[in-house]
Amino acid sequence: xxxxxxxxxxxxxxxxxxxxxxxxxxxxxxxxxxxxxxxxxxxxxxxxxxxxxxxxxxxxxxxxxxxxxxxxxxxxxxxxxxxxxxxxxxxxxxxxxxxxxxxxxxxxxxxxxxxxxxxxxxxxxxxxxxxxxxxxxxxxxxxxxxxxxxxxxxxxxxxxxxxxxxxxxxxxxxxxxxxxxxxxxxxxxxxxxxxxxxxxxxxxxxxxxxxxxxxxx
Amino acid sequence: xxxxxxxxxxxxxxxxxxxxxxxxxxxxxxxxxxxxxxxxxxxxxxxxxxxxxxxxxxxxxxxxxxxxxxxxxxxxxxxxxxxxxxxxxxxxxxxxxxxxxxxxxxxxxxxxxxxxxxxxxxxxxxxxxxxxxxxxxxxxxxxxxxxxxxxxxxxxxxxxxxxxxxxxxxxxxxxxxxxxxxxxxxxxxxxxxxxxxxxxxxxxxxxxxxxxxxxxx
DNA sequence: AATAAAACTGACCGTACGGTCGGTCAGTTA
DNA sequence: TAACTGACCGACCGTACGGTCAGTTTTATT
Numbered sequence: 333x334x335x336x337x338x339x340x341x342x343x344x345x346x347x348x349x350x351x352x353x354x355x356x357x358x359x360x361x362x363x364x365x366x367x368x369x370x371x372x373x374x375x376x377x378x379x380x381x382x383x384x385x386x387x388x389x390x391x392x393x394x395x396x397x398x399x400x401x402x403x404x405x406x407x408x409x410x411x412x413x414x415x416x417x418x419x420x421x422x423x424x425x426x427x428x429x430x431x432x433x434x435x436x437x438x439x440x441x442x443x444x445x446x447x448x449x450x451x452x453x454x455x456x457x458x459x460x461x462x463x464x465x466x467x468x469x470x471x472x473x474x475x476x477x478x479x480x481x482x483x484x485x486x487x488x489x490x491x492x493x494x495x496x497x498x499x500x501x502x503x504x505x506x507x508x509x510x511x512x513x514x515x516x517x518x519x520x521x522x523x524x525x526x527x528x529x530x531x532x533x534x535x536x537x538x539x540x541x542x543x544x545x546x547x548x549x
Numbered sequence: 550x551x552x553x554x555x556x557x558x559x560x561x562x563x564x565x566x567x568x569x570x571x572x573x574x575x576x577x578x579x580x581x582x583x584x585x586x587x588x589x590x591x592x593x594x595x596x597x598x599x600x601x602x603x604x605x606x607x608x609x610x611x612x613x614x615x616x617x618x619x620x621x622x623x624x625x626x627x628x629x630x631x632x633x634x635x636x637x638x639x640x641x642x643x644x645x646x647x648x649x650x651x652x653x654x655x656x657x658x659x660x661x662x663x664x665x666x667x668x669x670x671x672x673x674x675x676x677x678x679x680x681x682x683x684x685x686x687x688x689x690x691x692x693x694x695x696x697x698x699x700x701x702x703x704x705x706x707x708x709x710x711x712x713x714x715x716x717x718x719x720x721x722x723x724x725x726x727x728x729x730x731x732x733x734x735x736x737x738x739x740x741x742x743x744x745x746x747x748x749x750x751x752x753x754x755x756x757x758x759x760x761x762x763x764x765x766x
Numbered sequence: 767a768a769t770a771a772a773a774c775t776g777a778c779c780g781t782a783c784g785g786t787c788g789g790t791c792a793g794t795t796a
Numbered sequence: 797t798a799a800c801t802g803a804c805c806g807a808c809c810g811t812a813c814g815g816t817c818a819g820t821t822t823t824a825t826t
Contacts, residue, residue, distance in 0.1 A: 341773080346803065362669060366632045368585035370784060380805045391784065427821090441751040450724045452579060452660075454731075461731040473734050487689075492734045493747055500721035502713065508717065515672075517690050517709045530710055538755025563773065586813060597775050598817080604773090608814065773822065782813070790805080796798090 349387045353400055361440040364447060365395055368541040371429040399448065402441040409434055410464070420479045421536055426533045428498060432524055436522050446507065459524040469495060486541050494539055501531045501543070566604045568594040573727055574615055578657040581664060582612055595678070616665065619658040620680050626651055631688040637696045638753055644689070645719060647748045648742055652723040659723065688713060703758050718748045 345353075355376035359368040370391055374381040386395040413430055416423040435442050449460040461469075476491035485494065505512075505527060512521030520527045572593035576585040587608055591598040605611040609760075626649040630647055652659050666677040678686075693708035702711065722729075722744060729738030737744045 346738060348803070362743065364581055364583065366581065369782075371782080375644060377747070379803095381784090382806080383804050385785065386805095435616045451727050452727050454727065457728040461728060463715065466732070468577075472594035483747070484721070489751065490737055493737045494751070496722075496725070496737070497751060500725065504717035504721040505713070506660065506727065506741065508713070510669050511666050511674040511678060514675045515683070515686060516707075516712065517687065520707055520710045527710065527766060533712060533713070534706065534714060534755035535751065535756070538753070539744065547661065555777050565773070586812075588812080596773095598814090599776080602815065767826100769824100769826085771822105771824085773820105775818105777817090777821075778818075780814100782812080785811105786809075786811105787807090788805105790803105792801105792803085794799105794801080796800100 348377070352384055352394070353378060353401070353506060354548065355441050357402070357444065359442050360395065360398060361443040361447075364409075384510060399444065402444055404439065405498055406441055406445060407464055407467075410428070410468045414468060414475060417503065420475070420482070420484045421540070423475060424498065424536060425532050428502060429525070429528045431484060431499070432445060432502045432505065432528050444504070469499070472499065484541055485539055489539060494535075497535060498532075501535065502528075503533070551604055561718075563604075563653060565596050565600055569611070570594060570615060570618070573611055574619070574657050574661065577612065577615060578660040603608060616661065617663055617766075620663065622653060623658060623662060623685075627685045628653070631685060631692060635681070637692070637699070637701045638757070640692060641715065641753060642749050645715060646742070646745045648716070649710055649719045649745050653741065663724065665718070686716070689716065700760055702756055706756060714748075714752060718752065719745075722748070 356368070357374050359373060361375060368428060370381050370384055374384055374392075377384075384394065384439065388397060407536070413427060413434070414423075416426045418426070445460060445464065448456045449465075451457070473491050476485055476494045479485040480489075480491055485489040485491070505524075509521060512518040515521070559611070569590065573585070573590050576590060576593060587598050587601055590611075591601055594601075601611065607615060630644060631640075632649070633643045635643070649655060662677060662681065665673045666682075689712040690708050693702055695712045696702040697708055699707075702708070722741075726738060730758040732738070736748070
């Protein structure tokens, strides 16, 4: 399969088309592209299979439409994520917390994009970077670089690696959330807020040149 | 689909059967269960499709056999991972580094298991925890708990959360490796050793009660 | 050399797949 | 009211799917 491509803006959509998109997002995010049939989508959307082909040229075209829409939505949400005010520490704290909320509030689309991003297909990874996370990552790196220039971040750390650790801590928690439920010792799996606080506390404590004293209670 | 079940020990295997298993591991790890046909597996293995059914009762049975074998292999490798000697810090450093090496040395099987673990299916997650990562996670948590009792680990941190952050840092790096190649600023994507060192340095620095002075050069 | 078990194959089966087609129908527009 | 359009459907097409089976070749044992 090809990677998703940038396409024309969204036109107005009929109720049926919206139902199709909604069902397809849900199904693709859980079962993947090959695990979902057009019949199943039509059934879940309450329309005929032929109707899907009236709105979308092919199964791939439907999938691309969903990826494009997801990319737009997630990009819009991510847009303001790195623009927080306040101190270096506060900005990172707010980012981590908001990022985690954002992931859980958009589970289906996030799963869809993660699947594409981590598929191992170079073309897909590039598309995800260019159209979605690239800008966010660069801005987050810029924050760390600025912090490093200001002497707030340890000067022996790679800012890109710091950004990776911060985003990764959120993303991995999101991914592993279901699995953590199966581990009795992982009580933090049921408290995303508490996780975010302790996680960012550990990272900042480990990254900052002069770690803050305010610790988690 | 059901979760993988514990089954009988491995018998001796013909060359054909090994070729089938090898091809199936490669294909399933890249394209997922639904993305691989029995014809394709037979083709890549250089045998007839019917021959697969001589060795395995069904596609699911083949998949389960692979998952069981992967679970055995990975468990064996993971077995000694948390048994290092030396100080608290040294043990964690060695663990993180060996864990990362282990992931990259067993890419296909790890991808296979991660797909199952993060599928969102409760039954699959439980199987992965019970048969594979459960023991390792508990031992890693025990290390952190011991470190906390000894006053080496900050007393305001959840040992389970610390274990999660450590394993997650490795696993997420492994997952995102392909994507990181698309980000010019992520030079650390090409230096797993350097990543492991800085990563563990940040985490230990953030977790330890009295952080070590020996930093990455 | 005889033989039985295991490994292996080509041809085939029923089904579900992605996709197409002719056509119905409600709602503009002229 | 006639022409036209977009939304929608049932029936159908060729293909690839998972799986079966009768029969052949290979291998190990006696």
